Amino acid sequence: MNEIGAIDPVTMSWLQNIDIEHWSRFAYDQNIRCDHVTNNMIEAFNNMLGSYRAASYLELLEFIRMMIMRKYHERKEECEAWNSVWPPRVNAKILKHGRESRLFIIIVVENREYELLGPTGGYGVKLMEYSCQ
Known part of the structure; x- marks a missing residue:
């Protein structure tokens, strides 16, 4: 901080008014490893x-372009093999939750508000608020 103050006192006073974890690397959250x-x-x-x-x-950019196009083509072929419009993992989740939802009883509380008992x-x-517990 003294070195910064020797170079530019205005910057030093500006940094002193900001919480240290926003500008000093040693004060960053140690769990984040960007x-x-x-x-x-x-x-x-x-x-x-x-x-x-x-x-x-130019050769590097052409290689990257070809690599991206190849990846798009591979993913397109993979998607064409799906049995539904949903990706297989999403479809499996929908089916699983659909089976589990049969165990619930739906009670209308108000306009577009429901209670599920299971x-x-x-x-x-609450459908209008796009929320559920």
Whole structure:
């Protein structure tokens, strides 16, 4: 802080008026590891580029474009193999929750407000507010 004050006293006084965890790295939340995630993503991306990292910008961009187009094509083919409009994991969740919902009794409370009674308890549902317990 003294070094900053020697260089620019206005900046030092400005920083002193801000909570330290917003500008000083040592005061950041230790559970958040942004640099770790960023570095891993960059390393993974660099590994995908392989020898094209040393190529010209135009060749590098063309390789990235082809890589993205190939990935889009693979995902399109995968989606065409689905048995429903939903992805398989989402469809499985919908079916599972649909089976479980048969155990509930629906009671109308007010206009578009309901109470669901089931083996695990009661739940309030308000459709107009898009909320449920």
